[in-house]
Amino acid sequence: EIVMTQSPATLSVSPGERATLSCRASESISTKLAWYQQKPGQAPRLLIYAASTRAVGIPARFSGSGAGTEFTLTIRSVQSEDFAVYYCQQHNNWPYSFGQGTKLDIK
Amino acid sequence: EVQLVESGGGLVRPGGSLRLSCLGSGFNRNWVHWVRQAPGKGPVWVSHISPDGSLTSYADFVKGRFTVSRDNAQTTVYLQLNSLRADDTALYYCARDHSTSAFNPYNWFGPWGQGTQVTVSS
Numbered sequence: 001e002i003v004m005t006q007s008p009a010t011l012s013v014s015p016g017e018r019a020t021l022s023c024r025a026s027e028s029i030s031t032k033l034a035w036y037q038q039k040p041g042q043a044p045r046l047l048i049y050a051a052s053t054r055a056v057g058i059p060a061r062f063s064g065s066g067a068g069t070e071f072t073l074t075i076r077s078v079q080s081e082d083f084a085v086y087y088c089q090q091h092n093n094w095p096y097s098f099g100q101g102t103k104l105d106i107k
Numbered sequence: 108e109v110q111l112v113e114s115g116g117g118l119v120r121p122g123g124s125l126r127l128s129c130l131g132s133g134f135n136r137n138w139v140h141w142v143r144q145a146p147g148k149g150p151v152w153v154s155h156i157s158p159d160g161s162l163t164s165y166a167d168f169v170k171g172r173f174t175v176s177r178d179n180a181q182t183t184v185y186l187q188l189n190s191l192r193a194d195d196t197a198l199y200y201c202a203r204d205h206s207t208s209a210f211n212p213y214n215w216f217g218p219w220g221q222g223t224q225v226t227v228s229s
Contacts, residue, residue, distance in 0.1 A: 034215040034216070036150075043218075043221055043222060044216075044219055045218075046215065046216060089150070089215065091214035096214045097151075100148075100149045
């Protein structure tokens with residue numbers, strides 16, 4: 001099974017700042033990586049798939065990059081509604097594993 | 108707009124069974140996945156099923172215990188949970204795959220339902 005490791009566990013930023021979240025795969029997954037946002041009491045919401053493609057309705061301040069084993073989710077100018085937990089997930093190999101999450105909170 | 112609504116969760120004793128349902132609008136042509144999430148933990152993929160129900164796959168930890176099926180006339184996907192264990196306790200979500208291929212899902216998930224809670228305890 002491919003292990004997905006996210007860092008940092010918690011990221012504290014001020015509104016308007018840039019946030020950079022990292023995800024590493026234990027083996028190459030090409031660009032088969034998705035990102036999700038989860039707020040308390042809600043289901044995860046798809047943000048990015050195929051490493052860099054924004055899902056429908058996702059604001060342009062969210063961007064994804066990377067390939068192979070190293071990936072990044074960048075939120076340009078964090079808004080108040082962006083404070084949440086973010087998960088990466090590889091969609092290359094069965095079973096389709098998730099990272100343990102990065103909590104983005106307010107500094 | 109695709110919407111998914113799960114039901115069927117509850118409190119069950121170890122060794123017991125439950126059948127979860129996922130009622131969807133607009134997903135009969137799509138693969139559908141089940142994903143679970145224990146409190147404070149990341150999501151874990153459980154199973155998926157093809158648009159016509161002929162192809163299924165499971166995570167190793169549920170093989171032989173859980174069965175996924177679908178009734179497209181009822182726009183519903185099911186997950187039968189048997190031989191439940193305490194570590195199956197989680198919020199169970201269904202989620203749509205954007206693929207309409209007969210053979211190949213994309214294996215990224217959206218949208219998700221709101222989840223149904225399964226608690227296994229004596």
